[in-house]
Amino acid sequence: MTAQSRRYHITTFGCQMNKADSERMAGILETMGFEWAEEPNDADLILYNTCTIRDNAEQKVYSYLGRQAARKQKNPDLTLIVAGCVAQQEGEALLRRVPELDLVMGPQHANRLEDLLEQVFSGSQVVATEAIHIVEDITKPRRDSSVTAWVNVIYGCNERCTYCVVPNVRGVEQSRTPEAIRAEIEELGRQGFKEITLLGQNIDAYGRDLPGATPEGRHKHTLTDLLYFVHDVPGVDRIRFATSHPRYFTERLIRACAELPKVCEHFHIPFQSGDNDVLRAMSRGYTQEKYRRIIDTIRAYMPDASISADAIVGFPGETEAQFENTLKLVDDIGFDLVNTAAYSPRPGTPAALWDSQLSEAVKSDRLQRLNRLVNLKAEARSQRYGDRIEEILVEDQNLKDPTQVMGRTRGNRLTFFAGDIHLLKGKLVKVKITEVRPFSLTGQPLIAACL
Ligand code: SAH
Ligand code: SF4
Ligand code: F3S
Numbered sequence: 470m471t472a473q474s475r476r477y478h479i480t481t482f483g484c485q486m487n488k489a490d491s492e493r494m495a496g497i498l499e500t501m502g503f504e505w506a507e508e509p510n511d512a513d514l515i516l517y518n519t520c521t522i523r524d525n526a527e528q529k530v531y532s533y534l535g536r537q538a539a540r541k542q543k544n545p546d547l548t549l550i551v552a553g554c555v556a557q558q559e560g561e562a563l564l565r566r567v568p569e570l571d572l573v574m575g576p577q578h579a580n581r582l583e584d585l586l587e588q589v590f591s592g593s594q595v596v597a598t599e600a601i602h603i604v605e606d607i608t609k610p611r612r613d614s615s616v617t618a619w620v621n622v623i624y625g626c627n628e629r630c631t632y633c634v635v636p637n638v639r640g641v642e643q644s645r646t647p648e649a650i651r652a653e654i655e656e657l658g659r660q661g662f663k664e665i666t667l668l669g670q671n672i673d674a675y676g677r678d679l680p681g682a683t684p685e686g687r688h689k690h691t692l693t694d695l696l697y698f699v700h701d702v703p704g705v706d707r708i709r710f711a712t713s714h715p716r717y718f719t720e721r722l723i724r725a726c727a728e729l730p731k732v733c734e735h736f737h738i739p740f741q742s743g744d745n746d747v748l749r750a751m752s753r754g755y756t757q758e759k760y761r762r763i764i765d766t767i768r769a770y771m772p773d774a775s776i777s778a779d780a781i782v783g784f785p786g787e788t789e790a791q792f793e794n795t796l797k798l799v800d801d802i803g804f805d806l807v808n809t810a811a812y813s814p815r816p817g818t819p820a821a822l823w824d825s826q827l828s829e830a831v832k833s834d835r836l837q838r839l840n841r842l843v844n845l846k847a848e849a850r851s852q853r854y855g856d857r858i859e860e861i862l863v864e865d866q867n868l869k870d871p872t873q874v875m876g877r878t879r880g881n882r883l884t885f886f887a888g889d890i891h892l893l894k895g896k897l898v899k900v901k902i903t904e905v906r907p908f909s910l911t912g913q914p915l916i917a918a919c920l
Pocket of ligand 2: 627635636
């Protein structure tokens with residue numbers, strides 16, 4: 470069978486980096502002549518782009534993989550690939566566990582998919598997990614949206630948070646040059662994309678590995694400089710960035726966000742814990758006081774900014790009183806959204822070896838208590854939108870109600886309103902908010918064409 474008649478399916482787990490990598494790998498497969506198959510069981514090539522941040526994410530991959538491995542026994546022409554973070558973590562061991570696999574490839578190898586597949590098609594079983602300098606992408610990604618797009622600015626992470634597998638699986642920080650990033654955004658602008666999200670695991674580290682420092686000792690290329698550098702790209706109306714690290718977050722960045730009209734007033738800054746001893750054990754490099762100061766400064770410049778975060782409960786040794794400090798932080802700050810998780814010991818991370826692990830019962834009880842508070846606070850934060858006029862960038866139809874479209878406020882709240890997606894896709898529409906829920910809004914558009 471030739472590549473021309475073959476179909477592929479990609480299933481993506483995990484974070485935005487994986488989603489961005491999947492879009493690039495899909496682009497590579499399409500330039501090789503593969504066509505997208507909606508149904509995995511119709512595909513001749515199956516790629517799982519995997520996540521290993523917590524044990525349940527990893528286990529999910531094995532259960533999906535088991536089903537396709539069984540299919541391959543009946544259909545030896547099926548090409549089976551595991552990419553992403555489980556591939557990087559397990560490497561050769563994955564081949565022993567699932568001998569039906571053709572290719573195991575770490576995240577740094579995503580842009581090399583075509584080369585790797587050539588080796589597979591000439592009959593080899595391939596493992597690509599060695600650390601490499603990430604090659605610039607030359608293929609056009611197949612983007613899921615035609616309105617919003619991810620733009621990688623820095624790969625990898627040099628932090629060593631004691632719970633986290635990311636530095637092991639994503640490697641050291643590698644920033645793209647400002648020129649390469651701007652060129653990608655200009656192309657997106659020409660293609661009609663309206664919103665871009667600059668991506669990095671620790672985006673505040675952007676540029677510190679690029680050559681050139683100023684005489685004052687400052688890096689020549691910081692995230693703040695990058696925002697100024699790409700801000701005037703024609704066609705792009707909104708700019709977002711994620712994920713921010715409290716250790717490196719600067720007031721200069723906050724000022725830039727306040728000053729630059731396209732940069733949305735939404736900040737995703739994980740705090741992980743509200744207790745200083747736990748933060749120290751996590752090696753996060755900041756205190757809860759510093760975190761509060763960052764939020765106060767953001768709100769001083771942009772009183773309506775939305776703030777979201779990630780938090781972990783049940784870190785080894787976390788006492789009830791320390792957990793309550795996390796509740797207190799959430800109560801005091803009033804987040805728009807917090808992604809919460811129970812601590813999961815990960816192979817190759819220091820905290821997994823400590824003997825102060827908490828029971829699953831304690832972790833799940835804390836998770837439920839934190840989630841209750843997070844929902845209450847999000848509901849309270851949503852109230853401020855009631856009766857307001859918000860600018861919504863329309864992304865898609867509301868899947869549950871095709872008479873409605875969906876989009877987001879500048880603060881990233883999902884919003885639904887009546888309208889025809891064919892007329893409105895990619896448009897910025899003023900919408901009067903009529904209904905608020907903890908994590909989404911409904912409204913009425915202020916222009917007749919939408920109705
Ligand atoms: N770079 C980002 C987060 C990357 S991982 C940062 O520094 O904040 C995404 C989230 O997964 C983390 O913010 C953390 O809340 C969660 N996470 C990471 N490792 C975890 C683990 N071992 N157990 C539970 N949650 C974890
Ligand atoms: Fe993981 Fe910490 Fe790096 Fe975030 S900053 S990816 S939590 S090691
Ligand atoms: Fe998961 Fe890898 Fe992202 S472990 S969260 S997919 S960096």
